[in-house]
Structures are given as C-alpha cells and as structure tokens.
Amino acid sequence: xxxxKIKDLSVxxxxxxxxxxxxxxxxxxxxxSIIGPxxxxxxxxxxxxxxMIEENGxxxxxxxxxxxxxxxxxxxxxxxxxxxxxxxKPAPFPFSIYKNLTYAxxxxxxxxxxxxxxxxxxxxxxxxLFHETHEDLNMSAMxxxxxQQQRLCIARALTVDPEILLLDEPCSALDIKNTANIExxxxxxxxxxxIIIVTHNLSQAKRISDYTAFMLDGELVEFGxxxxxxxxxxDKRTKxxxxxxxx
Amino acid sequence: xxxxxxxxxxxxxKLLTLFSLLILIFIVIxxxxxxxxxxxxxxxxxxxxxxxWNPLGDPNKLSIFPIILGTIYVSLIGILxxxxxxxxxxxxxxxxxxERFKRYVRGIIDILAGIPSVVYGFIGLLVLVxxxxxxxxxxxxxxxxxxxxxxxxxxxxxxxxxxxxSMEKVYKEYxxxxxxxxxxxxxxxxxxxxxxxxxxILAGVVLALGRGMGETMAVMMVIGNAPIMPKLLKKCQTIxxxxxxxxxxxEVGSLHYHGLFASGFILMIILLLINIIxxxxxxxxxx
Amino acid sequence: xxxxxxxSIFKIWLTMSTLVLFIIVVYIFGYIFKNGFDSINLExxxxxxxxxxxxxxxxxxxxxxxxxxxxxxxxIFASILAISTAIYTVFYCNVKKIENIVHxxxxxxxxxPSIVLGLFGYTLLVMYLKLxxxxxxxxxxxxxxxxxxxxxxxxxxxxxxxxxIxxxxxxxxxxxxxxxxxLILPLCKSDIIxxxxxxxxxxxxxxxxxxLTAAVIFAPxxxxxxxxxxxxxxxxxxxxxxxxxxxKSYGTALILIVILLIxxxxxxxxxxxxKEHN
Numbered sequence: 001x002x003x004x005k006i007k008d009l010s011v012x013x014x015x016x017x018x019x020x021x022x023x024x025x026x027x028x029x030x031x032x033s034i035i036g037p038x039x040x041x042x043x044x045x046x047x048x049x050x051x052m053i054e055e056n057g058x059x060x061x062x063x064x065x066x067x068x069x070x071x072x073x074x075x076x077x078x079x080x081x082x083x084x085x086x087x088x089k090p091a092p093f094p095f096s097i098y099k100n101l102t103y104a105x106x107x108x109x110x111x112x113x114x115x116x117x118x119x120x121x122x123x124x125x126x127x128x129l130f131h132e133t134h135e136d137l138n139m140s141a142m143x144x145x146x147x148q149q150q151r152l153c154i155a156r157a158l159t160v161d162p163e164i165l166l167l168d169e170p171c172s173a174l175d176i177k178n179t180a181n182i183e184x185x186x187x188x189x190x191x192x193x194x195i196i197i198v199t200h201n202l203s204q205a206k207r208i209s210d211y212t213a214f215m216l217d218g219e220l221v222e223f224g225x226x227x228x229x230x231x232x233x234x235d236k237r238t239k240x241x242x243x244x245x246x247x
Numbered sequence: 248x249x250x251x252x253x254x255x256x257x258x259x260x261k262l263l264t265l266f267s268l269l270i271l272i273f274i275v276i277x278x279x280x281x282x283x284x285x286x287x288x289x290x291x292x293x294x295x296x297x298x299x300w301n302p303l304g305d306p307n308k309l310s311i312f313p314i315i316l317g318t319i320y321v322s323l324i325g326i327l328x329x330x331x332x333x334x335x336x337x338x339x340x341x342x343x344x345x346e347r348f349k350r351y352v353r354g355i356i357d358i359l360a361g362i363p364s365v366v367y368g369f370i371g372l373l374v375l376v377x378x379x380x381x382x383x384x385x386x387x388x389x390x391x392x393x394x395x396x397x398x399x400x401x402x403x404x405x406x407x408x409x410x411x412x413s414m415e416k417v418y419k420e421y422x423x424x425x426x427x428x429x430x431x432x433x434x435x436x437x438x439x440x441x442x443x444x445x446x447x448i449l450a451g452v453v454l455a456l457g458r459g460m461g462e463t464m465a466v467m468m469v470i471g472n473a474p475i476m477p478k479l480l481k482k483c484q485t486i487x488x489x490x491x492x493x494x495x496x497x498e499v500g501s502l503h504y505h506g507l508f509a510s511g512f513i514l515m516i517i518l519l520l521i522n523i524i525x526x527x528x529x530x531x532x533x534x
Numbered sequence: 535x536x537x538x539x540x541x542s543i544f545k546i547w548l549t550m551s552t553l554v555l556f557i558i559v560v561y562i563f564g565y566i567f568k569n570g571f572d573s574i575n576l577e578x579x580x581x582x583x584x585x586x587x588x589x590x591x592x593x594x595x596x597x598x599x600x601x602x603x604x605x606x607x608x609x610i611f612a613s614i615l616a617i618s619t620a621i622y623t624v625f626y627c628n629v630k631k632i633e634n635i636v637h638x639x640x641x642x643x644x645x646x647p648s649i650v651l652g653l654f655g656y657t658l659l660v661m662y663l664k665l666x667x668x669x670x671x672x673x674x675x676x677x678x679x680x681x682x683x684x685x686x687x688x689x690x691x692x693x694x695x696x697x698x699i700x701x702x703x704x705x706x707x708x709x710x711x712x713x714x715x716x717l718i719l720p721l722c723k724s725d726i727i728x729x730x731x732x733x734x735x736x737x738x739x740x741x742x743x744x745x746l747t748a749a750v751i752f753a754p755x756x757x758x759x760x761x762x763x764x765x766x767x768x769x770x771x772x773x774x775x776x777x778x779x780x781x782k783s784y785g786t787a788l789i790l791i792v793i794l795l796i797x798x799x800x801x802x803x804x805x806x807x808x809k810e811h812n
Contacts (some may be wrong), residue, residue: 354802508657
C-alpha cells in the first residue's frame with residue numbers, strides 16, 4: 001500500500017526552483033532511501049513532506065497525498081505529528097533527557113506522570129538508548145555523546161507516535177559504530193513505521209532500504225527496488241553515479 | 248483550542264509591539280503639541296538663530312542659538328578627548344589581551360557605563376571644577392571644557408564597545424594571513440584593522456555625539472548654565488540642562504514653559520536625525 | 535618615518551590610552567569609596583533626612599526605597615513591551631521591511647535624550663493623564679528610557695538560540711506558542727533576566743527623567759503608586775547642587791554606587807549561569 005503519493009511536486013524559494021515535477025509513491029512500512037549528489041534537493045524534498053518548507057520561507061506546487069488525502073487538508077500540527085523528522089545535526093533540547101522526551105507529549109495533552117514515564121521508557125528502548133540512560137533521566141541531554149544525542153532525537157520524534165519517519169542524513173556526523181547502531185534500529189522500525197532516509201552513503205542505502213530513489217538537479221531520475229536499482233540501473237546517469245562513487 | 252490560544256498570543260504580541268512603537272510617535276506628538284503654541288508666537292527660525300534667552304525680561308526674549316552651540320560644543324570637546332583614548336583602548340582590548348583579561352575589562356567598561364550621570368556630575372563639580380579654579384586660578388571652573396572632559400569619560404564605554412566589537416572580527420579574519428607574511432602585529436593593526444574598522448569608529452563617534460548632546464545631569468552640574476555664546480574656558484548652557492533647570496520654575500502654560508518644550512523639540516529632532524544616520528551606518532557595517 | 539618608529543609611537547599611544555582608562559575607573563571608585571565611607575552608618579541607611587536645610591542631617595532611607603521601587607516599575611513596564619517586541623520581530627514578523635522599520639524606530643527611541651523623555655512624561659503622564667508627580671509616572675518614564683536597551687538585547691538573545699532546536703520543535707507538530715514558552719523562553723530565561731537587571735540599574739541611576747515626573751526633595755517611603763518619591767540620584771543632585779551637605783553627598787553617592795555594583799554583580803552571575811549550562 002502506498003502511504004504517500006506525490007504528484008508533480010515542484011518546490012522553490014521565491015523564484016529559485018529546487019525541485020521540478022517530482023512524482024513518487026512511498027510504500028507503507030518500507031524503508032525508502034533517497035540518494036544523489038549534494039545540492040540535488042534531497043533535504044528540500046524531506047522538509048516539504050512535513051510542511052517544514054513553509055517555515056523556511058519556501059513554497060510548493062503539486063500534490064502530496066498522505067493516506068489518500070491531500071496533506072494540505074490536514075492541520076499542519078497533525079501532519080507534523082504523523083510525519084516525524086530527524087535532522088542531520090543532532091539537535092537535542094538543552095534540557096534533561098526526560099524533558100526532551102515529554103516535551104511533545106505534554107503539548108498533546110498527556111499530563112499523567114505514569115503515561116509520560118511509559119512513553120519515555122518505550123521510546124528510549126526503541127532508540128536503543130534505554131540501558132545507557134535509564135539510571136539518570138534527569139541528566140542534561142547536552143552531556144550525551146553525538147551518537148547518543150542523535151538516538152535521543154530519534155526517540156523524541158517517536159514520542160508523538162508518527163506513521164512516517166523522515167531522516168535527513170542522520171549518520172553523517174557519526175562514527176561507524178554509532179552508524180551501525182542506528183541502521184540496526186531502523187531495520188527494526190520498519191515493522192511499525194514507514195521510513196524515508198536521505199543519505200549520501202550509497203552502501204548505507206544498499207544495506208538498509210527496500211526502495212531507492214536517485215535524484216539529480218532537483219529531478220527524480222530513477223526509483224525502484226534497491227537491489228534492482230543497484231544491480232541494474234536503467235538510467236545512464238544512475239549508473240554513472242553509482243559507479244562513480246564505487247570506482 | 249490550541250489554534251485559539253495561538254491566535255490570542257500572536258494578537259497580543261502584535262498589539263504590544265505596536266504600542267511600543269507608538270510610544271515614539273506619542274513622544275514626538277506631545278512634545279510638538281506643547282512647542283507648537285510657542286512657535287506661533289516666536290517663528291522657529293528666529294528661535295534657533297536668535298542670541299538672547301531671557302525668560303524673565305519684559306517682553307521676554309526667547310531664542311537658543313548660543314545654547315544649541317553650547318550643546319554641540321561640549322559634545323565635540325568630549326569626543327575630541329574620548330576618541331583617541333577610546334579607540335586606543337578598543338585596539339588593545341580586541342587585539343592584544345587574553346580572554347580572561349578581556350572579560351575583566353569588559354566588566355569594568357560595563358560598570359563605567361552604569362555609573363549614573365549625577366555621580367559623574369558630582370565628581371566633576373568637586374574635582375574637575377575645583378581643580379581648574381585652584382590650579383589655574385580661573386575665575387570660575389565651570390566651563391565648556393569641564394563639561395567636555397566629563398562627557399568624554401561618559402562616552403568612553405560607548406566608543407570602546409562599538410569599536411572593539413568590529414575590530415575583533417577584522418582581527419580574527421586576517422590575523423593568520425597577515426602573520427604568515429611575517430609582519431609585526433602592530434603593523435597589521437595599523438594597516439588592516441584600523442582602516443577596516445573605520446565605519447565602526449564612525450558609528451561610535453555618532454553614537455557618542457548623540458549621548459553627549461542628550462546628557463543632562465552631569466553637564467548641568469559643571470558648565471555654569473549661562474546662556475551666552477560658548478567659549479572653551481567660559482560658562483555655557485546646553486539644551487538638556489536648560490530644560491532640567493528651568494522647567495521647575497516656569498509657570499505652567501507661560502511662554503517660558505512652552506519655550507522649554509520648544510527647545511526640547513529642537514533637541515529631539517537633532518537627535519532623531521543623528522540616530523537615523525547611526526542606523527544606516529550600523530546597517531552598512533552588518534552587510 | 536620608518537615603520538619601526540611608527541610602530542613604537544603606535545604602541546605608546548595604545549599603552550597610554552589603556553592606562554588612562556584604568557586610572558579613570560580606579561580614580562572614580564577610589565574617590566567615592568574613600569570619601570563616602572565615613573558618612574555611612576546605620577542611621578544614614580535607615581533614617582529619614584533631617585535637619586535644616588533638609589538633608590543636612592539624618593539618612594536617605596526613603597530615597598533608597600524610592601529608587602528601588604522606581605526601578606521595579608520601570609523594569610516591569612519596559613520588559614513586557616520589550617520582550618513582546620523582540621518575540622514579534624524574531625518569530626512573527628516575516629516581512630523584512632517591517633523588521634527594518636521596527637529597528638529604526640527602536641534606534642530612534644534609544645536616541646531620545648532622557649530629559650526629553652522627562653518632558654514627555656510630564657505632559658502626558660503628570661499633566662494630561664493626571665497621574666501627578668508620582669512613583670507610577672516616574673517608573674513609566676524610566677521604563678520608556680530602558681525599553682530600547684532591553685529590546686535590542688533580548689532580540690539578540692532570541693536570535694542566538696540554535697535554529698535547529700527550534701526547527702526540531704516545529705517538526706514535532708508543536709505550535710509556535712508552545713515552542714516559545716516551553717523551549718525558547720526557559721532557555722533564555724537567565725540571559726533575559728540578566729539584561730533586565732542591568733537595565734534596571736540604568737533606570738535607577740537616571741535623574742533627568744524623574745526630575746519632572748516623580749522625584750521630590752522630601753517624601754516618606756511611598757505608600758501607593760500615586761505618591762511622590764525620593765530617589766537617590768535626585769537626592770544627590772539636590773544635596774550637591776544646593777550645597778546642602780558635602781558629607782551626605784558623598785554618602786549618598788557611595789550608596790548609589792554600591793547598589794548599582796550589586797545589581798551589576800547579580801546580572802553578571804545570571805549571565806554566567808547560562809554559559810555553565812551549555
């Protein structure tokens with residue numbers, strides 16, 4: 001089933017066009033990677049999906065259907081609740097771990113201490129951070145290591161129970177071990193969540209994703225099953241890109 | 248529910264912002280309203296070019312040319328003294344000292360800026376004025392010079408902080424390249440840092456000019472408050488001290504009363520112009 | 535002239551100017567502390583002014599309280615407006631032109647001389663709104679004086695908050711109001727309070743705006759917002775200007791300076807707290 005259907009999406013800032021006529025369907029409970037050279041519009045694509053683009057002063061035309069309904073017909077808050085995002089640079093709030101994770105649930109009206117505690121426990125476990133942190137949840141999140149911070153941000157995105165999780169190069173600032181941690185976690189998530197991950201690391205795309213999209217200069221060049229695309233790219237540009245990096 | 252809260256908050260914020268900005272307009276309008284009555288009696292041109300201020304004479308003559316000159320003169324003397332000291336200190340502060348020392352100096356400058364002008368006036372009167380009278384046997388130590396020296400101390404913090412901020416940036420930007428060429432630090436400062444900071448220095452001067460011209464208490468206590476043509480070692484009068492001194496004794500609604508508002512109005516217009524200029528200088532630094 | 539000689543002259547200039555700066559600061563504080571110290575005793579701090587002319591004996595207690603109250607009112611009035619304006623320009627204003635106009639107006643407000651603010655407070659508050667020479671009139675006038683100072687700094691503080699944190703908050707579907715109140719303001723709290731405290735110090739030291747709007751030569755500790763008040767800077771001016779008592783002048787100046795130093799110190803501590811946290 002396609003959870004997101006995107007038709008003729010064009011995005012720009014003022015007169016400057018970033019994305020041109022992009023159409024793509026995202027399968028539910030699968031991991032979709034978006035690859036392409038820097039500046040091709042990958043990140044812009046992600047921020048459009050949860051309407052963050054408007055906050056940054058951009059605009060878009062075309063249609064984005066979330067569960068077969070236009071996302072503009074939802075309230076902006078609801079869309080962002082359902083489509084969570086994790087940015088490249090870990091950005092924990094400068095509060096305690098506990099407060100980081102209860103920040104959004106409290107906003108959505110959960111006041112009960114037990115319920116909040118269980119959300120914190122659950123999301124920390126999912127992000128694989130439980131064992132490292134559960135003894136001192138009042139510790140400032142700023143004291144965590146980079147990898148831990150990023151996992152905390154993922155946990156924080158999960159606290160509002162999204163259906164889709166967008167990740168914008170979540171591992172680019174991390175070392176190999178932390179990267180492996182996060183990849184493993186994402187593979188586990190795909191049972192419950194739809195994941196779209198932007199990455200410049202082709203082997204990462206290959207390792208974890210079911211589908212891969214290749215973008216170049218604001219256009220979608222090729223989209224298909226990951227294996228198929230890496231073994232047998234249809235477009236010449238895709239082939240060059242994949243080989244260029246490998247070779 | 249949440250949307251309503253959001254709406255209310257943004258409306259309140261906008262209204263409060265609008266109110267804050269309207270205050271300036273209110274200030275201008277109210278000061279103008281009170282001065283307008285005066286300008287109907289005394290043409291504005293005559294008011295600012297005439298040389299006599301005699302509110303008690305009959306008919307009373309009210310014009311403030313010497314007072315305007317006095318206001319400018321005192322500030323210019325202040326800037327003349329403060330500029331070399333301020334720029335020099337700013338260079339040391341931004342180019343030479345370690346982080347720790349810098350923090351202390353910044354703290355001291357903040358405190359200097361925080362000393363109330365009455366206290367400056369107090370010290371000025373007891374130390375500076377007396378010094379002139381005793382050492383140089385002036386008939387009166389109260390003078391343009393005393394006011395200028397006091398102003399110079401008071402504006403030092405403004406000049407230093409405006410200059411050092413910009414100088415630090417320039418210094419950080421070019422230090423590596425310049426030292427790689429083997430030239431001395433002071434050569435680099437003279438050839439790069441100072442020329443590159445000239446706009447900041449200008450901004451500091453304009454800011455200081457505004458501060459100096461608007462200064463009331465300190466100046467009032469050391470200039471003697473005589474509305475005559477200002478000379479360096481003689482008494483003079485400035486607009487702020489004229490208002491502070493005479494407002495209490497002017498009968499409400501009299502021409503004298505409105506004349507004081509009119510002088511305030513002139514001062515305000517001059518300072519608004521200075522600040523508009525300052526705004527554009529600062530903007531050109533940021534770009 | 536060779537570059538070497540120029541270098542040395544240059545260095546002499548720098549050394550001299552820094553030296554002058556230090557001498558001025560040390561001299562001012564030394565002078566006030568040395569001369570004021572003997573005038574200070576419990577009666578001076580906690581007593582009413584007495585004697586003929588008034589102030590030649592006794593203490594300055596009503597002036598201390600008056601000054602502190604004026605400061606508090608000024609801070610409340612100014613910070614409500616200043617923080618709102620700062621929040622507006624940072625989070626709600628998305629037209630660059632409007633932002634520029636706001637900045638220009640605030641710059642101009644900062645430039646209005648304090649005596650003109652006094653005139654304004656006098657016509658609008660004292661005469662037109664009939665608030666009289668009072669704590670409230672003086673407090674508001676001082677508030678207008680420190681408003682631009684607080685606004686500029688609070689805006690800077692808000693802008694320095696890491697953009698990615700704010701984005702992360704929006705990305706969770708959380709509203710702007712919630713983000714401002716639960717994330718940004720708690721984060722900037724100590725910096726903002728530090729700024730307000732410092733501004734309060736300026737308000738407390740200013741005499742020109744209250745000469746016409748609030749301060750009187752003698753008043754007891756004010757009982758309501760509409761009472762006229764004594765204030766330290768004005769008291770100092772009267773004592774010195776009228777030549778009432780040199781000894782009491784020194785004492786008043788010292789108390790004023792000490793209170794301001796304490797305020798400065800509190801403000802500095804608050805500023806440091808934030809830095810430690812990060």
